[in-house]
Amino acid sequence: MAVEVERLRTFPSASGGTWQKTVLFWVAALVLALAAGGLTGVIASYYMNNSRYSVEVSALATYRPPQVTTIYADDGETVLAEFAIEKRIPVRIQDVPDKVTDALLAIEDYRYRDHIGIDPYRILGAVYKDITTGKTEGASTITQQIAKNLFLYRDQTYTRKVNEWAVALQIERLYTKDQILEMYMNYVFLGAGAYGFEAGSRTYFGKSLKDLNLEEAALLAAIPKSPEYSPTHSMEKALERRNIVLDQMAKYFPQKYSQAEVDAAKAKPIQLASTAYYQSQPKSTAWDYPVEEIRRQLEEKYTTRVAQGGLKVYSTINVEAQKIATKSIRERLRAFDKGRAWRSDYKNILEDDDGNPVTDQKDIDRILNTYKHPDWYGDDYQEGEYIKGLVMKDDAATDSVGVRFGRYKAIVHQGNMGRSGKRPTAELKPGFLAEFLIKHVDKDKQILDVELSQVPEIQAALVCINSHNGEIVSEVGGYDFQTNKFNNATQGLRQTGSSYKPYIYTTGVEQGMTPDTIISGAPIKRGGWQPHNYDGSLSNPDVPMKVALMKSLNISAVHIMEQVGIQSAAQMVRRFGITNPMAPSLPSALGASEVSLLEMVAAYSTFPNKGIRMQPHLIRKVYNRDGSLLEEYDGASSKVISEYVALTMVQMMRGVTGPGGTAAAAQAAGHPLAGKTGTVNDHTDVWFLGYTPTYVTGIWMGNPLKKENLGNSMTGGHGALPYFNDFMNVFMKGKPMEKFPDAPPMPADIKREAEIRKREDLEKSPDADISAGRKIGTMTPTKIDPLAPIPGE
DSSP states (O other): OHHHHHHHHTOOOOSSSHHHHHHHHHHHHHHHHHIIIIIHHHHHHHHHHHOTTHHHHHGGGGOOOOBOEEEEOTTSSSEEEEEOSSEEOOOOGGGSOHHHHHHHHHHHOTTTTTSSSSOHHHHHHHHHHHHHHSOOOOOOOHHHHHHHHHHSOOOOOHHHHHHHHHHHHHHHHHSOHHHHHHHHHHHOBOSTTEESHHHHHHHHHSSOGGGOOHHHHHHHHHSTTOGGGSTTTOHHHHHHHHHHHHHHHHHHOTTTSOHHHHHHHHTSOOOOOGGGGGTTSOOOOTTHHHHHHHHHHHHHHHTTHHHHBOOEEEEOOOHHHHHHHHHHHHHHHHHHHTTSOOOOOOEETTBOTTSOBOOOHHHHHHHHHHOOOGGGGGGOOOTTOEEEEEEEEEETTTTEEEEEETTEEEEEOGGGSGGGOOOHHHHOOTTEEEEEEEEEEETTTTEEEEEEOOOOSSEEEEEEEETTTOBEEEEEOSSOTTTOOOOTTTTOOEEOGGGGHHHHHHHHHHTTOOTTOEEOOOOOOBTTBOOOOTTSOSOOOOEEHHHHHHTTOHHHHHHHHHHHOHHHHHHHHHHTTOOSOOOSSGGGGGTOSEEOHHHHHHHHTTTTTTTEEEOOBSEEEEEOTTSOEEEEOOOOEEEOSOHHHHHHHHHHHHHHTSTTSTTTTOOSTTOOOEEEEEEOGGGOEEEEEEEOSSEEEEEEEEOTTSOOOOOTTOOIIIIIHHHHHHHHHHHTTTSOOOOOOOOOOOOHHHHHHHHHHHHOOGGGOTTSOOSSOOOTTOOOOOOOOTTSOOTTO
16 A cells, blocks of 8 residues: 555646546545445454453553652652653643643544544545645544554554554553543653653643643643654744644634634743753752762662652751751852962863863854753842853953853953953853852843852861751752762761760760869870870870860870770770771871761760760651552661760760860850861861750861861861851751750769779879770770770771
């Protein structure tokens, strides 16, 4: 049949065309008779009973197309992120407005309610038009499109078409018209990453199907024929086909849609949600870091179900806390960066991964004009915002460059170059991605006034945990996730400086020391190593233990390590949940070991929670697409230290945030505080970890790529503490005022240790075996070299 039709197309045109038209008429009539008669009946009868697709068609009743997995904030409503291979939001047919189904049927299958899966009238009409005009016209019904897309290859062959008819007939035999229409409306691809009409509606218009007007419904119905009719692909084609849909609605449903109503809709321009252009690349958000960590954890357990299974994931992240933390991190890092040298460090999108430049001008134009950056999502720009801009062209005559920000543009002159001090055309080349500060937004002309800035090289991270339940309230892993996806809060292992000392002090308290125990400040030298205090001194006066911690005296901390024993201290560190083993040497008392910020915050949460460490977690509950509970946080916890030891440490650590302490400037909207600062040698890393009776917040600041001096004035109190204050002063405002409980009486076993210490003046015996670790109630420590590895390590 196909060969004969092709031959007819090649007939030469006769003068007047009378003879040709006569032949074409009778050939078409013959084809119509064959198709309408026995051919259709035989094919249908055979394939309905013998098709190899019968099992698959029956399974459509339980077919579960991929769905979006949604991550919610701690309020259970705010959507933090969606993961999907196919962005699909299922909708029931009874919830689809008539105007939407009418628009779809008018353009795709106006006889849908009357045919049996294949439409002989449309087939015959298409064949006749094909023969008489040489133009191909589609005749596939909605049911056939389901058959083709779900079961068959898309190649245009006679055999495939026959199989398509057969499968369509089986579908119609097993399912109602509404069921079939619901399948189609939830399955079909609508461009811009959207699958199904509900996802398409939210993608293009930012609202649900039920809220669409007539012209919006028509636009959605225009897209299934081909993604090229997507308005984000071609506004002109989309407008033309939308108007065809509207005309078809007036033609086939005149009782519902008058021509006047349709004409009014056709006169309106296409209005899309500003986010429609960037659905595949969401804008950077304040919660990118924890969302990525949640995704990683989910994929370890649920693999492909994360992107396809429609999971509902309820997280512990508090939106407001996350915004506060992110704001502080970004603003303070930018302020710190202003005191550093200009780096002229730009990404060039006109270079491949190996640094080779794109040379073909057509390729250059295509790359520049089609590039989309996550910062441009929605084009909803605000004054004071920092965003990436793409340099499109430079003009030597005016010494200026043109920069694109999505649909917005800017011209950068010398006055827009900020503190770089460079000439625009010398500094910025086409293809460069640079960071700019928005100074003014002209929404009507879509023009920005900007100032060149740069992404900070130094990073900072923040973690806040509820000590009573282990919920991670806020987690910020760096300046910007889109710029640097490395999470400094969870992935970075850094030396902790003096913020490590509380674990050593805790060991001492458990072995009978008290806040008033006098700690030696005498010089100490072991092998070639001799510690010094922050001010460079090699000794300090003998002071009570609480004063040694308050002033963060290094010499005293090393003396405590010697008294409690390296092995005991290392075991204590493990009990706190620190997975990286403590280096088995005396310098570990001063924070030589490397730990992640998350583990440090989780460990510190033991103190206000009376010695119990709750397992830190980001996920409360996970439900499957049907609403069945898959997992729920079980309240995992471990008893690390006794209530007495924990609250005694709280008492001493409150001195750190009090007058004379290294964190005396710590603030949390008037709430009581305790904590500890940390500064690594050469000022490469600075820390502060502080807590109220409920919330523990930790800050780290440094260069994740190398050991770099941040400045000789940079300490935990000067560099990290301001981030803590920014966050806690806002986050804690309005929360109920709490008090730290007093420590209970000293337990009998620890009291026994204290009595032993009074009798044995161990700290004054430099040759005593005091580094081995003492078992409670015994005075027979194992001999051990204070700088040697721990036995069994």
